[in-house]
Amino acid sequence: MRFELEKRSERSLVMAWASPVIAVVATMITGGLIFAILGKPPLTALWVFFVEPFSSLWSLQELVVKATPLILIGVGLSVAYRANVWNIGAEGQLTAGALAGSMVPILFNSWQSPLTLVAMLVLGILGGMIWALVPALLKVKTGANEILVSLMMVYVAQLLLDWLVRGPWRDPHGYNFPKSVSFEDWQTMPTIGDGRLNIGIVIAVVVAIALAVLMRRTIKGYEVRVMGEAPRAGRFAGFSADRMVIFVFLLSGGLAGLAGVIEVASTVGQLQPNISPGYGFTAIIVAFLGRLDPIGVVVAALMLAVSYLGGEAAQIALGLSDKAARVFQGVLLFWVLACDTLILYRPRLVFGTTPEAAR
Amino acid sequence: MTASETTVPNEEGGAGDEFLVEARGIVKRFGAFTANDHVDLGIRPGEIHALLGENGAGKSTLVKMIYGSLQPTEGRFFWKGEAVSISDPNTARRLGIGMVFQHFSLFEALTVAENIALALPGAFDMKALSTRITDLSRDYGLPLEPRAVVADLSVGERQRIEIVRCLIQEPKLLIMDEPTAVLTPQEADQLFLTLERLASEGCAVLYISHRLEEVKRLCHAATILRHGKVVARVDPRAETAASLARLMVGADVHAIRPKHARIGGPPRLFLDKLDLPASGPFSVALEGISLELRAGEILGIAGVAGNGQSEFFDAISGERPVERNSAVVIDGTACGSLGVTERRRLGAAFVPEERLGHGAVPAFPLSENVVLTRHAAYEDSGRNLIGFLDFARARSTAARVSEAYDVRKGKPDPEARSLSGGNLQKFVVGRELDRKPLLLLVNQPTWGVDAGAAALIRQALIDLAADGSAVLMISQDLDEIFEIADRIAVLSRGHLSPAYDAHVMTLEKIGLLMGGAHGGSDRVDEARQLREADGHAL
Numbered sequence: 001m002r003f004e005l006e007k008r009s010e011r012s013l014v015m016a017w018a019s020p021v022i023a024v025v026a027t028m029i030t031g032g033l034i035f036a037i038l039g040k041p042p043l044t045a046l047w048v049f050f051v052e053p054f055s056s057l058w059s060l061q062e063l064v065v066k067a068t069p070l071i072l073i074g075v076g077l078s079v080a081y082r083a084n085v086w087n088i089g090a091e092g093q094l095t096a097g098a099l100a101g102s103m104v105p106i107l108f109n110s111w112q113s114p115l116t117l118v119a120m121l122v123l124g125i126l127g128g129m130i131w132a133l134v135p136a137l138l139k140v141k142t143g144a145n146e147i148l149v150s151l152m153m154v155y156v157a158q159l160l161l162d163w164l165v166r167g168p169w170r171d172p173h174g175y176n177f178p179k180s181v182s183f184e185d186w187q188t189m190p191t192i193g194d195g196r197l198n199i200g201i202v203i204a205v206v207v208a209i210a211l212a213v214l215m216r217r218t219i220k221g222y223e224v225r226v227m228g229e230a231p232r233a234g235r236f237a238g239f240s241a242d243r244m245v246i247f248v249f250l251l252s253g254g255l256a257g258l259a260g261v262i263e264v265a266s267t268v269g270q271l272q273p274n275i276s277p278g279y280g281f282t283a284i285i286v287a288f289l290g291r292l293d294p295i296g297v298v299v300a301a302l303m304l305a306v307s308y309l310g311g312e313a314a315q316i317a318l319g320l321s322d323k324a325a326r327v328f329q330g331v332l333l334f335w336v337l338a339c340d341t342l343i344l345y346r347p348r349l350v351f352g353t354t355p356e357a358a359r
Numbered sequence: 360m361t362a363s364e365t366t367v368p369n370e371e372g373g374a375g376d377e378f379l380v381e382a383r384g385i386v387k388r389f390g391a392f393t394a395n396d397h398v399d400l401g402i403r404p405g406e407i408h409a410l411l412g413e414n415g416a417g418k419s420t421l422v423k424m425i426y427g428s429l430q431p432t433e434g435r436f437f438w439k440g441e442a443v444s445i446s447d448p449n450t451a452r453r454l455g456i457g458m459v460f461q462h463f464s465l466f467e468a469l470t471v472a473e474n475i476a477l478a479l480p481g482a483f484d485m486k487a488l489s490t491r492i493t494d495l496s497r498d499y500g501l502p503l504e505p506r507a508v509v510a511d512l513s514v515g516e517r518q519r520i521e522i523v524r525c526l527i528q529e530p531k532l533l534i535m536d537e538p539t540a541v542l543t544p545q546e547a548d549q550l551f552l553t554l555e556r557l558a559s560e561g562c563a564v565l566y567i568s569h570r571l572e573e574v575k576r577l578c579h580a581a582t583i584l585r586h587g588k589v590v591a592r593v594d595p596r597a598e599t600a601a602s603l604a605r606l607m608v609g610a611d612v613h614a615i616r617p618k619h620a621r622i623g624g625p626p627r628l629f630l631d632k633l634d635l636p637a638s639g640p641f642s643v644a645l646e647g648i649s650l651e652l653r654a655g656e657i658l659g660i661a662g663v664a665g666n667g668q669s670e671f672f673d674a675i676s677g678e679r680p681v682e683r684n685s686a687v688v689i690d691g692t693a694c695g696s697l698g699v700t701e702r703r704r705l706g707a708a709f710v711p712e713e714r715l716g717h718g719a720v721p722a723f724p725l726s727e728n729v730v731l732t733r734h735a736a737y738e739d740s741g742r743n744l745i746g747f748l749d750f751a752r753a754r755s756t757a758a759r760v761s762e763a764y765d766v767r768k769g770k771p772d773p774e775a776r777s778l779s780g781g782n783l784q785k786f787v788v789g790r791e792l793d794r795k796p797l798l799l800l801v802n803q804p805t806w807g808v809d810a811g812a813a814a815l816i817r818q819a820l821i822d823l824a825a826d827g828s829a830v831l832m833i834s835q836d837l838d839e840i841f842e843i844a845d846r847i848a849v850l851s852r853g854h855l856s857p858a859y860d861a862h863v864m865t866l867e868k869i870g871l872l873m874g875g876a877h878g879g880s881d882r883v884d885e886a887r888q889l890r891e892a893d894g895h896a897l
Contacts, residue, residue, distance in 0.1 A: 009389075009777040011722065217747040219734055226731065230720045235678050236711060237731045238700030 005345040015343045020289055022342075023335035024303070030331050040318050048317045049310035049328070061197045063305045065267060069094070069259035069276070070301035071204040073283035075211045076252030078292040082215070083248045084228040089135065089150030090256040091280025093128040095157035097257020098264045099164065100127025102180065102271045105187040106169050112186050120187065120261055128257015129250050131157060136249035140242045146249075154280070162273050169271060180271035189266040200262040205298065207255065212294040224248065256280060277308065278326070285333040288340075304329065378437065379404045379563045380425065380456075380532055385434035387420050394420040396587040397434070402532065402580075407554060407564040409574045409595055411607055412584035413781070413809030418567055421584070422534055425565070426458045427451040449480075457525030458534040463517050465509050472505035475524045496523050499553045514664045515546040522553070533557065534565045539573060540806070541664050541835060543873045544866050551577050569810065570838070571600040585609055608811050622845060624654040627798040627829035628675070628707075629688035633695070635674045635681060643667040643853045645674060650848065650858060652798070657820060657830040658858060659844030661837060661869050667853040668833050669712065672802045675831070676709040677702040690797050703732065708796035710788050712803040712833075714780065718787040721776035725761070725768075726754040728775050729790060756793065757786075764789030765815060781812040788816050792823055799823060802833040817843050837869060849873055 031049070032042035053059045073090045080087045087093075101124035104116060135149035166178045174181075189198040215221035227234040227244045234241065259279065268275050286304050290296030311325025378401040387395040395417045402408045412418045423429040425436065427445040435442050438454055445451050451458075465474050472489045479488075489505035496503040501519040509517060518538065525533055535554075539547040554564055554577065568574055574581060575595045583591040583606045591606045628651070635645040645667050652658050662668060673679040675687065677699040686695035689705045699709070709732075711717040719728045730753050754772055761768065764785045768778060775783060784805070791799060804820065805813035821843055824830050833850070834840050840847055841861060848858040849872035856872045 010774045219748060222727070222730060222734070222748060225723075226720055229722050230716045232713070232717045233720045233731060236676070236699065236709070236717055237734065238677075238698055238703070 002349075004348045005341065006348055008344055008346055011343050012346075016291065019339035019342055020291065020300075020336060023289070023332065023339045026335045026339070027328065027332045030335070031328055034327065034331075038320070040320070045314065045318055045320075048313050050306060052313050053306045053309035058195070059309060061193075061195045062309060063302060064201050065196050065198070066305035066308050067298075067301040068198075068200040068204050069263055069279040070283050070286050070304055071201075071208055071298050072259035072262070073252075073256045073280055074286035074290060074297040074301050075204075075208045075294045076255035077283055077287040078290060078294060078297050079211060079215065079224055080248040080252040081287055082228045082292050083224045083244050084231070085245050085248045086147045087132065087135070087150050087249055087252045088147050088284065089132070089153045089280070090252065090283055091276065091278065092150070092154030092157035093131045093253040093256035094260035094263070094276055094280045095154070095161050096131035097124035097128035097254075097260035098271065098275050099157070099161055099260075100124055100130075100257065101261030102169075102183075102264055105183045106180050106271070109181065109184075112184075114186075116186050117189070117265070120265060121258060124257045124261025125254040126257070128253040128255070128260065130253075131257070132249040132253020133246070136246045139245055146245070150249075161271065161275070165271050165273055171270075178273055182270045183265060187265060188269060189262060191266075196267055198262075198266045200266055203258070203262070208294045208298050215294060220247075256283075282308075282329055285329050285336070288333060288336050304332075307332070378402060379439060381437040381440075382421070382425070383435055383437065385421065385424065385431045385436075387417075387424060387429065388432045394587050395424075395431070398584070398587070398589055400582050400589070402563045402565060404531070404563050405558050405561045406580055407558050407566055407578045409578040409581035410565060410567045410584070411571075411574065411581055411603060413607055413811065416584040416607070416809075417587040418584055419536075420587075422458070422536065422565070422567065425451070425532075426456060426534060452528060452530075455529070455531035456534065457528060457530035457532070459518065459521045459525060459536065459538060461536040461538075461540065463521055465517055465520060467508075467510040469509060470505065471503055471507050471509065471512075471520050474509060474520055475505075475527060478524050479527070491527065492523060495526055499523075499526065499556060500549055501553055514541040515543065518542070518550075526557075530562060532563045532565065534567075536567045537569065538566075539568065539570060543663050544837065544870050546663075547573070571595075571603045572838075574603065575600060583607055604810050607809070622653055622655040624827070625691060626651050626653050626688070627690055628652040628831060630675070631686055631688070633674055633681065633686040635670055635679060638670075638679070643670055645670050645853045648674075648855045650855065652829045652831055654797075654827045654829055655824055656846065657824045657832060657844050659840035659847045659861070660831065660833040660850050660855070661840050661847060661873065662833075662835070662850035663873055664835055666850050666873075668802060668850060670853070671850060671855075672709070672711060672800065672833065675800050676707075676711075700734075706797035708732070708791035708794055708799050710791055710799070710801040710804065712806065714783045714787050715776060719775040719783060722774060724772040724774055725757040725766075725778075725786060726750055726772050728786075729753045729756045729760070732790060733794070756790075760786060760789040760793050763793065764819070765812075781808040784808050785812055785816065788819065792819055795826075796823075796828060798829050798831070800831045800833075803835065804832060805834075805836065805839060813839070837866060 028046060028050070032046055035042040035045040053063055073094065077087060077090060101120040103123060104111065104120045131153055132150070134153055135144070135146045138144040138149050139146045165180055169180045171177070171179055171181045189200055191198045215224065223234070223239045223244065226237055227239055227241060231241055260275070264271055264275055282304055286297055286300045289303065290298070290300035307325050307328045311322060311328070314320040314324055315322055380402050382398060382400040385395050385398040386393065398417070398421055400421070410418050410422070420429060424431050425445065427448045427450050430446070436445055437443065443454065445454070466477070472485065472492055475492060476483055476485065476488055492503060492505045496519065501523060503516065503519050503523060509520065518541065538550060542550060551573070558564055566574070566578055575598065578595050581593050581595040581603070582589055583593065583603070585607065593606070595603060630648050630650045633645060633648040637644040643666060648671070650658070660668070660671070674681060677694070677697055680698055681687070681695045684693045684696045688694070689702055689707050692705050694702050694705060715721045720731065727750070730748060757772060760766065766778070766782050766786045766789065768782065778786065788801065788804060799820070801820070804816050808816065817839065820830050820832065832840070832844065844861050846858040847861050847864045847869065849856040849869055851873055
């Protein structure tokens, strides 16, 4: 008896949708096993992790707040990955966007205008773009691997942020804490209701829909898909691989930068050494779990937001390490990629005679 | 039908043990599709046995099962009369089955000896192996230098490596998949001598080819498959190429209608000393390519693969533009430095050699593949008023192309990769013809395509030229070139020979031009000398 993967002649539509579901179920089972090994009751732990985030209005709001940057970054990355361009450095582009956007409240603190926030958002996008342009240009001009360069740029951005908030941008009245000044009302995102929910989610959903239209209906989206599937055919169609690399890096970097500035201008409310719990990396999982489709990314971002909230709840209720959420995310990515094999291959158990048996 | 009359029942039932390898009642199903339906095949030692059939008739499936890379759903294989299960290629090799694939599996950056060593099990002595390669290749008339790097070798020489790699394991059955598709006529003749020598030593050869003339000449027996079933077992020496083709297709293959076009009028394509540097270590540079192609004309570019055909295609299609704009003139407009989209707007259309991954995106349905070459060129580009892609129109274009060029498919708009090679080729050619281009550049129009589809494609090219377009056809199939080209030029090591009228060209002359002897007036003597020298060498 042996296990065989048989190539399908076409992509299986059923599996394209079933694969993420199978992956989530497999992640639950794996998670239960990990809890059991850690000596925690698996069912209770899973309940705390995956169900409690839905149990109150506060946590539902928090879910949307956490999903906002994941959507913004995830849709950008999904376009880049569709083009077979591997931007792994969204966390750095997020940081660069947060830094650029924060120049307005920190350096021009007194400028109060309806345009203040707009200027911050635009600068955030530009910051993320500039950070993303480095790996893009290096890839186009020198053939440098974009995975490594974009990843290394993350640490450069984080160290730059660290230096700024401990040095030149530190709040002079902040008792020497490594923080910038707190942003004023007109420098933060308008809230929806009286909680932490803000209009960032509206921007994120609008962007997701716009990119869904771009990918499905426009020549640019078609170009992205062709370059990702068959670059030689893309050249035959008259598309340029180099321009594509730059386009998707600018798009995904700009959106990561936007997510960064929205984070500091809403839930964080100032610059500090830690502005993101790894949204830029989690968004990679979001992009894959969402089938590299902008609408799918919205759903996937909500699911990954659960793992953040569940991780926090598990810290409190079960005394688990805060790394538990990251473990879950890693296990989930593993299963998503594994299950994606099923879209192009049909698994099969073969009960046949082995060559030895035949003799 | 004539086919069933020639079907010979499996009369050797009782004498089965004289077969070297025998397949009995082999069935292979892929889901609901039956690729092989109770196939019986027997090959005797020392026999060169042809396996014939159209694309999709089930030849590759059967061969893959004999070589162990697929397993039959039903049926058994017998090796020297004993039932065997060939579970993987290693088992096949241990039994004594060797296979030379149509697409070589060689590492270009390694030497001949290293490539052969990689295929051998266990430890080996490199020096002894090199000696053995030299001896063996000389003995069989396939001279090879063990220390040569594969990247520097011609396609014919690369094939020799594949063959020697099999021979070194002393096979009792050698399977060859379309071996002559990439060879010059002279190289093919040499290969036939080698195969006949092998057969005389008792080695059986299973020979797959679309070229019926060479099957007639070389093979002792032939099994013909159609729709996965054996429809005939014949002695090809007693058949004609036409009768073999009829058995394969199940109907008469349409003879090509000759065209009656006036050649002349404005030049559709003019190349003026076009140079293109090599793009990498394994690429060929083009030097000083000049030609003129007029309306109504079909110009055939002959040559052995790897002599600059793909670079030639890239330079004319605009996938690799050149600096000097006047080097390429399409329909009166200089466009050497323009890209492929701009050249399409001038009325040119292109069909590359690779269907999957170059001419079509494998994972896209046919309708989206229509957009690939249409998105900017014509009114029927598939874009609507607000600039969005109009997939409904793309679908109707795909349907029209499929209808006009007989593209057979299981559902209305399947993914390109699910089509058989011949059907996808009809689609890729039809997609361009549907635009009624002024200039069509096509590379290997019928490569790996069955006789019926090939006739349809060639007819379409002739009809296009007859309507006043110009066709530039790169092909390695000399029969095809002689069948439809008005003039013939040869591409050799990045140089293009002058174009000669087809009726003054001979196979021999083309063979010499392929070797690099250009036939200017004072070079004719040189060519004759070359030919005589070849005669002595043989």
